[in-house]
Amino acid sequence: MIILFAIFLLTDIFLIRKFGNVLHVNMIQIAMGTNPLTVKSFLSNYVLTVPVIFGVIFFIAALALLVKGLRKFFNTRSEERLKRFSIDLLIMFLPIILIWGGMIVWFVADILFKQTTLGRNISRCAQAFDSISNEPKILAEMDTQAKAEKILSDNSSVPYVIFILGESTTRNHMSLYGYKLPTTPLLDLRFERGEVFKFTDTISCANYTLAAMEKIFTFSEKDDAVEWYRHANIFNILQRANYHTVWLSNQSPLGLWGNLDRIYGGICDEEFFIEPKEKFSFSRKLDEILLPALDEYISRAHEKNFLFIHLYGTHSTYSERYPKKFSKFTGDDEDKPTKEGKKITAEYDNAVLYNDFIVNEIIRRFEDKNAVIIYISDHGEEVFDDDREFAGHSMEESGNRNMIEIPAIIWASEKFREHYPEKVSAFAAALDRPYRTDYLIHTLLDLLDIRTTSFEPRKSILNAQFDYALPRIYNQQPYIKDE
Ligand SMILES: [Zn+2]
Structure with a gap:
């Protein structure tokens, strides 16, 4: 999920910087009618630039470090003690976890459906289907x-x-x-x-x-x-x-x-x-x-x-x-x-x-x-x-x-x-x-x-x-x- 949304976020940042707009249904529609040469020209002019390439390399490196760190953490087992401690901790903090968890879920869902390209495109596709089913109306x-x-x-x-x-x-x-x-x-x-x-x-x-x-x-x-x-x-x-x-x-x-x-x-x-x-x-x-x-x-x-x-x-x-x-x-x-x-x-x-x-x-x-x-x-x-x-x-x-x-x-x-x-x-x-x-x-x-x-x-x-x-x-x- 992180990777997916990071990609959409980077896409949005790129499009806002270059064209002053986020990914848009019209853009997809237009892209569908675009020929391969235009895509090639678009890639060489906008996508394959030095800052973008370095940004992507940096992002992948940061992600690799994070995954490595998480794996190290979960591999360290202090057996029974850690287990009991975890359960105690969970019970103690359960209300807080629930409240915070709920807030995080709400926050993420909000970003997902209002702020991100993916969410917007899901809602736009829904609108498109809606318009088709609305045709009799x-x-x-x-x-x-x-x-x-x-x-x-x-x-x-x-x-x-x-x-x-x-x-x-x-x-x-x-x-x-x-x-x-x-x-x-x-x-x-x-x-x-x-x-x-x-x-x-x-x-x-x-x-x-x-x-x-x-x-x-x-x-x-x-x-x-x-x-x-x-x-x-x-x-x-x-x-x-x-x-x-x-x-x-x-x-x-x-x-x-x-x-x-x-x-x-x-x-x-x-x-x-x-x-x-x-x-x-x-x-x-x-x-x-x-x-x-x-x-x-x-x-x-x-x-x-x-x-x-x-x-x-x-x-x-x-x-x-x-x-x-x-x-x-x-x-x-x-x-x-x-x-x-x-x-x-x-x-x-x-x-x-x-x-x-x-x-x-x-x-x-x-x-x-x-x-x-x-x-x-x-x-x-x-x-x-x-x-x-x-x-x-x-x-x-x-x-x-x-x-x-x-x-x-x-x-x-x-x-x-x-x-x-x-x-x-x-x-x-x-x-x-x-x-x-x-x-x-x-x-x-x-x-x-x-x-x-x-x-x-x-x-x-x-x-x-x-x-x-x-x-x-x-x-x-x-x-x-x-x-
Ligand atoms: Zn036309």
């Missing part, structure tokens, strides 16, 4: 909230509304947002043609998928006191506005930490998952696998359609996110101090290039329709861009701006631009407004001319009443875009 509460949310007016008429949720894509690696390499040539072209509206100051409300998805599609906001599911969600509202809602996902419908793809997908009129619902899979298929399913749906579309498309985007392991023919960039293109940093950054940039192809393929399918497409990433990604020699997305406490600076674009078809010139002007007026994705439900409702009881015009980026002072606290600081 969550669904019932979502239903109650949906019913409580009143539609005040509905003038929605856009026949095709497509929402693409990307994965782990930072805008800082997209040429559309000024990145030095041509990673988004197809979107760049559409931007030049005036089809793409590029929002330049939108950040994600979280650093990881689950927390982002809780808030993007409900009226729940970051740092809300009540649970996300105690708010109305966009899918229920759209259904009542006669939208046929479809969930197309290349992400897993399974997960220990709850799964919003499963929950939201279940609310939609139709759900289509690439990954099986019965078996957790650690490998992912390329996002192009979604396209035939999308084509199939388009061939039998309804009068008004809301299609949600969940990509696997540019999630690590980056080299597995694109087919060979998208290996355009190599380490030589990258300006990073280490060979490994160059290689991984090039792989990420190739994944961004393929993501550009996928988003463009989706857009292509709606060019002849009256359609509008919203594309954002759930959160960003750090790719060896600061001095940490790290690629991935961490918890907010040790996060950085690359993990929240996301692409946010609206693509409008020619027919859409003809039909809704006032909306197009609203897009153009909103491009540089400071925004965060947990307010997005207000923008969606505004875009579709639906008003409900929880809708607030000041939280819609497209609204004339937009509030420039909407909170954007990140890691306890107000986020301000770096110019």
Whole structure:
């Protein structure tokens, strides 16, 4: 037990010193998606340092001395006398031993379950299982909230509304947002043609998928006191506005930490998952696998359609996110101090290039329709861009701006631009407004001319009443875009 807790204590001390945080469920979740090279880099940069190595040697030596001393003590037998003396001593001190023993047990148990990583992780795992067993309750509460949310007016008429949720894509690696390499040539072209509206100051409300998805599609906001599911969600509202809602996902419908793809997908009129619902899979298929399913749906579309498309985007392991023919960039293109940093950054940039192809393929399918497409990433990604020699997305406490600076674009078809010139002007007026994705439900409702009881015009980026002072606290600081 001592060894076990010493290890967890050392882990905590190390993490607090290096990252200002203790071991965290998100960290484990993120670590599960981390590739071996990142682990190697992490080990050589943080773990195998001189103070850590000496600390471990010193700790093992101290432990060996303690064990040796204890064994020596128990091997010394002064026979009967010692035995009797011990019993007398035990009886004399029994009440004290009981009280002290009780206090020690209580103290240790308290540390165990409140202070240590092990205890916290046990309680977090319990929470995770709890959330899974709570799913029926969550669904019932979502239903109650949906019913409580009143539609005040509905003038929605856009026949095709497509929402693409990307994965782990930072805008800082997209040429559309000024990145030095041509990673988004197809979107760049559409931007030049005036089809793409590029929002330049939108950040994600979280650093990881689950927390982002809780808030993007409900009226729940970051740092809300009540649970996300105690708010109305966009899918229920759209259904009542006669939208046929479809969930197309290349992400897993399974997960220990709850799964919003499963929950939201279940609310939609139709759900289509690439990954099986019965078996957790650690490998992912390329996002192009979604396209035939999308084509199939388009061939039998309804009068008004809301299609949600969940990509696997540019999630690590980056080299597995694109087919060979998208290996355009190599380490030589990258300006990073280490060979490994160059290689991984090039792989990420190739994944961004393929993501550009996928988003463009989706857009292509709606060019002849009256359609509008919203594309954002759930959160960003750090790719060896600061001095940490790290690629991935961490918890907010040790996060950085690359993990929240996301692409946010609206693509409008020619027919859409003809039909809704006032909306197009609203897009153009909103491009540089400071925004965060947990307010997005207000923008969606505004875009579709639906008003409900929880809708607030000041939280819609497209609204004339937009509030420039909407909170954007990140890691306890107000986020301000770096110019
Ligand atoms: Zn994500």
